[in-house]
Amino acid sequence: MNRHPAPTFQRTDAQCNLCGTGMHLEAGEACPLCASTPPQRVMRSVFQALPHGLLAQRTLAPAPGPHGLDERWFAGRATPADLALADRAGAIDALDNLSARGVVYLDGDGGAIGALLALNCAPCSVIAMDVAEPGGGARQRATLLLRDPADAARWLPWLQAWHGPGAVAASVVEDPFAALRTELAVWQAEQRECSFWWRDDDLVADSPALRRLAALSQRHDAPVLVAVIPAQADAELASASAGGMPTLVFCQHGWGHINHAGAGQPNSEFGPERDAHDAEADLARGGERMRALFGERFMPVMVPPWNKLSPALAARLPALGLGGVSQYLAEPHAPVAGLVRVDTHLDIVDWRNGAGVREPAALVERLVAILQMRRNGQLREPIGVLSHHRVMLDGTWRFLDQLLAVTAGFSCVRWLHPRDVFQGMTSMIQTEAQCAA
Ligand SMILES: [Zn+2]
Ligand SMILES: [Zn+2]
Structure with a gap:
């Protein structure tokens, strides 16, 4: 029996996914109610797709912070902005600091991140996503980096079910020393x-x-x-x-x-x-x-x-x-x-x-x-x-x-x-x- 049946989701992209307000949000703007930023909402959308139990953040009560994101997902970095690929070394650094389950989210182009990781001897699995910004509807790119290819294989169908199969692509950065x-x-x-x-x-x-x-x-x-x-x-x-x-x-x-x-x-x-x-x-x-x-x-x-x-x-x-x-x-x-x-x-x-x-x-x-x-x-x-x-x-x-x-x-x-x-x-x-x- 398949332990991970193909998921189905009911999404409401019209709402802020952090406070649930149905208020109209302008693309790219902070939520007027909870002050969440578009990257924070995009990130939450990525995490919402993942199977229950794999993600500490989903089991937490509404958050201590304004955005409700578990900072353990960010390799000790405080905000999503810290992980922007403008700071290219950040991707490498973040991967070095991954926990055993290890995953990190980054803005940016999954293909470019993969190439960067390959050039820096950082083997991993890469899942690149094109995500609709909850509330505002604008598209944003997000990337998950996973140490364990088995995690990538397990999570890929969940992410595809949530964001649409065409919006999610998986690739592997091979270990150059194999x-x-x-x-x-x-x-x-x-x-x-x-x-x-x-x-x-x-x-x-x-x-x-x-x-x-x-x-x-x-x-x-x-x-x-x-x-x-x-x-x-x-x-x-x-x-x-x-x-x-x-x-x-x-x-x-x-x-x-x-x-x-x-x-x-x-x-x-x-x-x-x-x-x-x-x-x-x-x-x-x-x-x-x-x-x-x-x-x-x-x-x-x-x-x-x-x-x-x-x-x-x-x-x-x-x-x-x-x-x-x-x-x-x-x-x-x-x-x-x-x-x-x-x-x-x-x-x-x-x-x-x-x-x-x-x-x-x-x-x-x-x-x-x-x-x-x-x-x-x-x-x-x-x-x-x-x-x-x-x-x-x-x-x-x-x-x-x-x-x-x-x-x-x-x-x-x-x-x-x-x-x-x-x-x-x-x-x-x-x-x-x-x-x-
Ligand atoms: Zn909100
Ligand atoms: Zn010389």
């Missing part, structure tokens, strides 16, 4: 160790974004190799990062992130067109400054700005005291004696879109492809995730946070310390020190 979970389950089953590492570029000064990076890294116990632009770094940065950022270590991001490429050429600081003597002098003073500022927290790894490094200069890095190099998907290269190369493979910032948020599902798809290459032996280094704390928007931070959280659920995953990533380099440096001694 494919990653599936792939990692294979690693787990095959008892392989899956190693990741994390690099962040372009550090120049202490900032709220740097603190956010440090806190995220510490919370997930995932150390970061932060590439510093030496010419712009100063003692203030060194002392700020020395206190309270125990999971960060630092490496050299060129010298000044200054473009020396000719007109029409892609940007580069250490490309082939650069005079070798000048380039080496820049790298040497960069290394000196990094050692002076960061001491033991400096790792002698060179991250070339704009990902460009001439092979001739790469061959000179060990002589300049730089035993490691890290690029983003570097072109094929001849090995250099004394130089350990470990690249990054997943750049989480969408640079084509003005440092925007990259589609999480696309990022995960790419990551899964890299994991499969690794599993097939086509890639032999730990998987490097690349971030840029200075430019990242909330959605990118959320992706990173969730990536770290999802991988933490698999005991096969390890986020390596950069010192372990460049392990060969460490032993090489020790060997040199021993030889010198």
